[in-house]
Amino acid sequence: MDTLNLLMEGFASALTPINLLFAFLGVLLGTAVGVLPGIGPAMAIALLLPATYGMQTDAALIMFAGIYYGGMYGGSTTSILLNTPGESATVITAIEGHKMAKAGRAAQALATAAIGSFIAGTIGTALLVAFAPIVADFAVSMGAPSYMAIMLLALITVTAVLGSSKIRGFASLGLGLAIGLVGMDPVSGQNRLVFGFAPLADGLDIVVVAVAIFAIGEALWIAAHLRRTPVKTIPVGTPWMGRQDWKRSWKPWLRGTAYGFPFGALPAGGAEVPTFLSYVTEKKLSKHPEEFGHGAIEGVAGPEAANNASAAGTLTPMLTLGLPTNATAAVMLAFLVQKGIQPGPFLFDNEPDLLWTMIASLFIGNALLLLINLPLAPMWAKLLKIPRPYLYSGILFFATLGAFAVNLQATDLVLLLVIGALGFAMRRFGLPVLPLILGVIIGPRAEKQLRQTLQLSSGEVSGLFGEPLAVAIYVIIALVLLFPLILKLVRRLRGGSAPALVAPATGPLDGPGTLDAAAESDTAQEQDPDRAAHTVPQPAPQDEHRRKDQP
Amino acid sequence: MSIVVGYIPSPAGEAALDRAVLEARRAGCTLVVVNSSRGDAPVDDRLIDARQFNELEARLAGEDIDFWIERFPQGGDAAAEVLRVAEARRAELIVIGLRKRSAVGKFLMGSTAQRIILQATCPVLSLKAPDHL
Numbered sequence: 001m002d003t004l005n006l007l008m009e010g011f012a013s014a015l016t017p018i019n020l021l022f023a024f025l026g027v028l029l030g031t032a033v034g035v036l037p038g039i040g041p042a043m044a045i046a047l048l049l050p051a052t053y054g055m056q057t058d059a060a061l062i063m064f065a066g067i068y069y070g071g072m073y074g075g076s077t078t079s080i081l082l083n084t085p086g087e088s089a090t091v092i093t094a095i096e097g098h099k100m101a102k103a104g105r106a107a108q109a110l111a112t113a114a115i116g117s118f119i120a121g122t123i124g125t126a127l128l129v130a131f132a133p134i135v136a137d138f139a140v141s142m143g144a145p146s147y148m149a150i151m152l153l154a155l156i157t158v159t160a161v162l163g164s165s166k167i168r169g170f171a172s173l174g175l176g177l178a179i180g181l182v183g184m185d186p187v188s189g190q191n192r193l194v195f196g197f198a199p200l201a202d203g204l205d206i207v208v209v210a211v212a213i214f215a216i217g218e219a220l221w222i223a224a225h226l227r228r229t230p231v232k233t234i235p236v237g238t239p240w241m242g243r244q245d246w247k248r249s250w251k252p253w254l255r256g257t258a259y260g261f262p263f264g265a266l267p268a269g270g271a272e273v274p275t276f277l278s279y280v281t282e283k284k285l286s287k288h289p290e291e292f293g294h295g296a297i298e299g300v301a302g303p304e305a306a307n308n309a310s311a312a313g314t315l316t317p318m319l320t321l322g323l324p325t326n327a328t329a330a331v332m333l334a335f336l337v338q339k340g341i342q343p344g345p346f347l348f349d350n351e352p353d354l355l356w357t358m359i360a361s362l363f364i365g366n367a368l369l370l371l372i373n374l375p376l377a378p379m380w381a382k383l384l385k386i387p388r389p390y391l392y393s394g395i396l397f398f399a400t401l402g403a404f405a406v407n408l409q410a411t412d413l414v415l416l417l418v419i420g421a422l423g424f425a426m427r428r429f430g431l432p433v434l435p436l437i438l439g440v441i442i443g444p445r446a447e448k449q450l451r452q453t454l455q456l457s458s459g460e461v462s463g464l465f466g467e468p469l470a471v472a473i474y475v476i477i478a479l480v481l482l483f484p485l486i487l488k489l490v491r492r493l494r495g496g497s498a499p500a501l502v503a504p505a506t507g508p509l510d511g512p513g514t515l516d517a518a519a520e521s522d523t524a525q526e527q528d529p530d531r532a533a534h535t536v537p538q539p540a541p542q543d544e545h546r547r548k549d550q551p
Numbered sequence: 552m553s554i555v556v557g558y559i560p561s562p563a564g565e566a567a568l569d570r571a572v573l574e575a576r577r578a579g580c581t582l583v584v585v586n587s588s589r590g591d592a593p594v595d596d597r598l599i600d601a602r603q604f605n606e607l608e609a610r611l612a613g614e615d616i617d618f619w620i621e622r623f624p625q626g627g628d629a630a631a632e633v634l635r636v637a638e639a640r641r642a643e644l645i646v647i648g649l650r651k652r653s654a655v656g657k658f659l660m661g662s663t664a665q666r667i668i669l670q671a672t673c674p675v676l677s678l679k680a681p682d683h684l
Contacts, residue, residue, distance in 0.1 A: 037593060082593070082594065228590060228625070229598075229625060230624070231593070231594060232595075232596055232598075232600055233594055381594070384594040385592050385596075386592060388591050388592060389591055
């Protein structure tokens with residue numbers, strides 16, 4: 001009952017006019033960035049980080065949560081109407097959703113996506129309320145060795161499981177850890193990677209790094225591929241659903257939620273794997289399998305519920321352990337660090353008001369999103385008529401302004417451009433950016449735990465294995481790293497019967513090992529979760545450049 | 552010699568096309584239809600897609616004139632494309648449709664029609680959609 005009381009207090013604080021205003025602002029912005037391909041919630045939050053310096057922490061966090069949830073709603077609108085997913089999490093929605101729209105059922109597709117998102121988001125947030133305090137209580141009892149092991153697990157899984165290439169993933173992680181090391185050693189006070197350059201001694205500002213990687217790098221990358229043949233929207237009225245649609249949607253919604261939440265909570269889970277699994281499941285269970293590929297409503301309802309539930313799931317490890325499992329959570333965590341709030345197991349004890357206000361605002365934001373998305377979906381699609389040069393020059397401008405405003409130092413601008421160029425180059429050469437940002441954020445904290453452990457054990461390495469939980473996690477890490485190798489070996493022994501091995505992964509999953517197999521079977525959808533715009537399938541060419549001469 | 556018409560699928564664009572067909576028939580010369588988009592927004596309803604291209608083609612084929620359709624999915628701005636085609640085709644007349652634009656909109660975006668009128672080396676015929684007359 002304690003939890004409920006805290007939640008009610010959270011509602012009381014989230015329902016104050018000013019917090020409501022920020023929740024509304026957040027969901028509006030979130031829907032907008034969700035609709036626009038190439039701009040995701042991570043970029044939007046990174047851009048807003050400098051602007052939130054003068055803001056109340058709770059108001060800013062409420063706005064960010066709104067942006068995060070809103071991005072999931074907005075992405076589905078463009079997936080359905082244009083076949084251009086605004087987010088990587090809504091790629092699967094486009095498969096059936098766009099077919100439905102072409103068959104004149106755009107209104108139903110939009111409705112099932114919005115209502116499914118609302119239901120999944122609400123259930124997901126309720127699960128967050130139920131689980132977060134339990135996980136936090138458990139996490140508080142963990143010692144430094146276990147905590148260090150968990151952070152290592154998060155880093156390794158994100159790096160090794162996601163993305164097409166492990167080498168690229170680890171290269172990116174290495175870059176991130178190196179950036180995180182810059183500055184003064186917290187224990188000995190020695191300068192590291194400073195190169196005698198005084199402004200670096202304080203370390204790189206995490207806001208500058210986030211803005212550079214997510215705003216500058218991404219905007220430059222997309223600006224480099226700006227031109228392509230425009231498409232037309234499919235005209236649509238107000239979204240609505242008939243009785244038959246409700247009947248066919250509610251089960252996929254619930255199943256999608258069941259997939260989404262645990263995957264969101266797992267390191268390296270993200271929203272892409274559960275949306276894919278949900279799609280496959282619905283296809284298998286559907287009473288109308290013949291409709292799949294021609295616009296089956298189940299194929300929209302399930303994945304849309306899954307991606308919103310995963311957004312709620314992602315917040316569980318972020319709030320309880322201080323572990324972000326995707327880029328958006330990573331940037332939100334960067335915000336907390338910047339505000340001087342120590343993320344980790346003690347967050348629920350130290351900042352209960354802040355957290356419960358935010359969680360309550362998630363419920364409110366979800367309801368607001370349903371209100372602004374259900375009737376207004378066709379209007380949001382109009383955002384796509386903005387010529388992109390305006391958009392990206394605007395992003396570059398605000399990113400630069402924001403990064404300068406952080407410390408009012410010209411050095412920050414140089415760093416911004418250098419790291420932005422790094423972000424661009426990483427995208428150019430296919431390096432995922434998520435391991436980098438996790439390295440920057442988790443790296444220094446993992447180091448702190450490592451040093452603490454080693455100090456306690458007076459330099460003995462065995463101190464790292466001092467807790468049973470730590471040992472168990474190291475075993476899991478070893479499994480995650482070795483599983484693909486074992487899989488390959490078994491495959492070779494069996495003479496290449498790979499599908500048989502991957503098939504069990506479509507069932508309900510919990511261990512990281514099975515997760516690995518799922519990700520493996522899903523590389524087509526899964527190449528790089530950070531780069532929504534350029535990994536999404538391009539729409540089929542609607543037109544070829546033809547000329548015709550009259551004989 | 553030819554007549555160039557700037558075409559977008561809108562009432563003003565249709566009006567311009569109708570008039571251009573008349574003029575081409577009267578002068579007995581080729582009608583060149585120009586449709587272009589800068590291709591910098593993900594969605595652009597002014598660009599004709601394959602279906603609209605075919606409808607346009609079928610419609611013009613029914614008229615008793617020579618015609619040519621120029622379509623630039625990733626072209627320059629509309630005024631530049633119309634002027635370039637007019638130059639290359641030695642146009643004797645350019646036909647364009649006008650739409651109502653607010654003063655602010657005009658200040659921000661400029662006016663395609665204005666640029667065509669000011670920079671064209673041949674006469675320009677501009678007209679509004681019937682319901683705006």
